[in-house]
Amino acid sequence: MNHFRLIFTLLVSLLSFYSYSQTVFRGVVLEEGSKKPIVAKVGVSDQGAGVTSGTNGRFLYRKYDQVVSPESELVISAKGYESVSISGDDLRNLYNITSTIYLNPGVSKDVKPLNEAKDIVIFWDVSASAKSQNSNKAIDFVNAYLATLSSPAVRFVAFNDKVVLDKKITAAADGTFALSEIIKNINYTGATDYSLIDASNTDVAIVVSDGEQSFGNIELPRTSRLYTVNTVATANHERMMADASFYNGSYIPLFATTADQATERIQAGGAFKKIDFSKAQATVKGVVSSTNGPIQGAAVSLRGTLNEYLTKADGTFNIPAVEGDVLQIRYLGMYPKDVLVTKDPVIQVEMIPQADMLDEVLLTGNAKSKEKKVDAGNGVAKSKESVGYAVNTITAENIKPNATFLGDAIRGNFAGVQVLGPPGSERFLIRGGNMSINNELPPLWVVDGAPFADVPYYLDPQNIKSITILKSAIATVRYGTIASGGAFLVKTKAANPDAVKAKGIVDRALVKGNDYSETLADMVVETSPYITALDKESTVAAKYKKYQALSKNFKNSVSFYADNAEYFQKIAPAKAELIRLQLAEVAGENVKALRILSYLYEAAGSYKRNAQVSERIVALAPREAQSYRDLALAYTLSGDYNKALELYINMLGERILGVDFSEIEVPLGNELRHLVALHKDKIEFNRLPNEWLTNNLEMDIRLVINWSEQDAPFIFQFVNPKKKFYTWDHTLFDNKERLLKERKMGFQFEEFVIDDAKAGEWIVNVQYLGEEATFAIPPYLKYTVYRNYGTSKETKEVKVVKLFEQKDKVSLGRINL
Structure with missing residues (x-):
């Protein structure tokens, strides 16, 4: 079936049918009548803290990680004015336009005066990262603040990824609350879920945390007052300030002030002294560049941690580090580099291109001169002078309009190349390759990156973009001894690559010269020493205790947590969930680690957590297409079908700006058609064009691969029942254009469709072509196979693969049709 044509129809329909995007609202709040600007609170009811308009009434509400649901309401409120609530299509019609919202003077639900607060809830973060908090300082502040109130009703909630303790507490005879007695026996562990900070009918909420939430957002009544309390310099200060400000309170940084000073400032109603939080912890500045100029988007990480930062457009970076630390710098097409932090005020990092990537195109900076470029056999354009070996190229301009056979395109266009035999069955000889008395080895043909031993007679000369010949053994080292006769590199005026993908891989495995003769072992997961140590224990309890002991030595190893999560998933799923939560906590803001965590959650069937992790990834990487696609899929899996629908419409309707x-x-x-096919009765289907409500979707096999490290080099191979193979390369060497698009647009997944194929066994192989040390976090791959995709008989299989261990080609799986 022609999936591409159907998708194109959908795009046209969506572009003309809808006019809204992700959760972005902008505008101005004015008083009805006088038109004077109002300082107002602007937020969506189920999306946590919103924003406050400026003194000119203007606001920008932007939450890339949040999706409007049918229950969502945009609420605009201000003291002395009647609140305004907007929902449904009225709300969507405000997306990404500058709107004017008028408020009428009237009775508003105001925050209670400070001295009249009665209902108080203390939310105490007991996640693993909160263990570093100075509990005594926090307790001193809480008691000092509560002492200013008259007979408050106080509730204490200890939370991490769940509510650990929820109880009402009363003051002792001296008026203080014995919080130290309450928390002394609580174990600090797990991740932080801010969605648990949700209290109705609350006058004041006090949140003691470092602001490093793993999941969720704070949800409080608009009339509540929130104090966020933190005692350590290394924390998410911006998050804690934003939440407290929106909910009419203050951020209390107890590492920079005392409990009494903070309480006095609250009572006085004055602003806290502004603190430069960037000076609260040591940071290192640097510049990453190459001979072509500064490099934007290079990954700079601190060895031994999961802290990773990307360089800016001018190549600069700023990362928390101290003298003696080691920085790891990684970038596509460059040799990785480790740099010792010294006393230098600015670290200069000069990166060296890999030998076969000398003409790096991703760097900023201006080219010095225009040169004649040729294809060097790896997809990289180089000047003839810089290639260093015999090479020659022709383009479509050199191919005559009446050329009918492949030989017509080559004959007479290359010095040293002979074309022998009748049209349609020619033999090709390359001088310096196979034109010798004793050696007539045929040349290798590489068509659009895929190598073939047989001549591709099927090629239409009028569909050829360029042909390059490599005459030297040095030039063909990439292809091994099979290219001893030289090589022809052919690039076609490719039909739309999406059309090829939509049509599937069936026809791609029918070309000549790709007979499969390998015998590969099935993928075997290497047993890590720490897993071997677990195997020696006889009970689940003993195994988990051993894991806890070992974890002290692997605090920042994503592979350690992933291996153990998968190990316990087979014998004790509840323990596996605890390990995944620990990974959620240590991953922090590292998107690559969070993507691996997302893979683990999906494979374990923990779909709600997977959606929460995916929301966090969107918040951290809002300019990457992959973030939104993964979130839409996560919403579908978690049953949030209308949220998924919203995202798919926004993505396909080109409404997510930037x-x-x-x-x-x-x-x-x-995936949108799949959502409609299987869950039409659970979505707002009236939002879709009619042709998409009756459109049938059915695929024999749909295979999707995701990889955690965008630049990871690997090959993916399919072998059909007739032992013909098709190889898909994900390397800068063979698929440069694809990798450049991934980096530019921010995506790292691929779809393969096997449809209308003959019965038999398909083999799926994989091989990693990089080095483990190339990346700060070794790359993982998520392999998903759908059978009968889009039908009631659909089944799904998910594997999380340690891609970096597959250095020899192995069989990832077998699919029977």
């Missing part, structure tokens, strides 16, 4: 989804439109369209 993000380009053009390269993944086909798989997005397939």
Whole structure:
């Protein structure tokens, strides 16, 4: 079936049918009548803290990680004015336009005066990261604040990824609350879920935390007052300030002030002294560049941690570190580099291109001169002078309009190349390759990156973009001894690559010269020493205790947590969930680690947590197309079908500003059609064009791969029942254009469809072509196979693969049709 045509129809329909995008509202709040600007609170009811308009009444509400649901309401409120609530299509019609909202003077639900607060809830973060908090300082502040109130009703909630303790507490004879007695026996562990900070009918909420939430957002009544309390310099200060400000309170940084001073400031109603939080912890500045100029988007990480930062457009970075630390710098096409932090005020990092990537195109800076470029056999354009070996190229301009056979395109266009035999069955000889008395080895043909031993007679000369010949053994080292006769590199005027993907891989495995003769072992997961140590224990309790002991030595190892989570998933799923939560906590803001965590949650069937992790990834990487696609899929799996629908409409309707989804439109369209096919009765289907409500979707096999490290080099191979193979390369060497698009648009997944194929066994192989040390976090791969995709008989299999261990080609799986 022609999936591409159907997706194109969907795009046209969505572009003309809808006019809204992700959760972005902008505008101005004015008083009805006088038109004077109002300082107002602007927020969506189920999206946590919102924003406050400025003195000119203007506001910008932007939450890339949040999706409007049918229950969502945009609420605008201000003291002395009647609140305004907007929902449904009225709300969507405000997306990304500058709107004017008028408030009428009247009775508003105001925050209670400070001395009249009665209902108090203390939320105490007992996650693993909160263990570093100075409890005594926090307790001193809480008691000092509560002492200013008259007979408050106090509730204490200890939470991490769940509510650990929830109880009412009363003051002792001296008027203080014995919080130290309450928390002394609580174990600090797990992740932080801010969605648990949800208290109705609350006058004041006090949140003691470091602001490093793993999941969720704070949800409080608009009339509540929130004090966020933190005692350590290394914390998410911006998050805690924003939440407290929106909910009419203050951020209390007890590492920079005392409990009494903070309480006095609250009572006085004055602003806290502004603190430069950037000076609260030591940071290191630097610049990453190459011979072509500064490098934007290089990953700079601190060895031994999961802290990773990307360089800016001018190549600069700023990372928390001290003298003696080691920085790891990684960038596509460059040799990785480790740099010792010294006393230098600015670290200068000069990166060296890999030998076969000398003409780096991703760098900023201006080219010095225009040169004649040729294809060097790896997809990289180089000047003839810089290639260093015999090479020659022709383009479509050199191919005559009446050329009918492949030989017509080559004959007479290359010095040293002979074309022998009748049209349609020619033999090709390359001088310096196979033109010798005793050696007539045929040349290798590489068509659009795929190598073939047989001549591709099927090629239409009028569909050829360029042909390059490599005459030297040095030039063909990439292809091994099979290229001893030289090589022809052919690039076609490719049909739309999405059309190829939509059509599937069936036809791609029917070309000549790709007979499969390998015998590969099935993928075997290497047993890590720490897993071996667990195997020696006889009970689940003993195994988990051993894991806890070992975890002290692997605090920042993503592989350690992933291995153990998968190990316990087979014998004790509840323990596996605890390990995944620990990974959620240590991953922090590292998107690569969070993506691996997302893979683990999906494979374990923990779909709600997977959606929460995916929301966090969107918040951290809002300019990457992959973030939104993964969140939409996560919402579908978690049963949040209308949220998924919202995202798919936004992505395919090109309504998420600054993000380009053009390269993944086909798989997005397939997933939207899948949502409609299986869950039409659970979505707002009236939001879709009619042709999409009756459109049938059915695929024999849909295979999707995701990889955690965008630049990870690997090959993916399919072998059909007739032992013909098709190889998909994910390397800068062979698929440069694809990798550049991934980096530019921010995506790292691929869809393969096997449809209308003959019965038999398909083999799926994989091989990692990089080095483990190349990346700060070794790359993982999520492999998902759908059978009968889009039907009531659909089944799904998910594997999380340690890609970095597959250095020899192995069979990832077998699919029977």
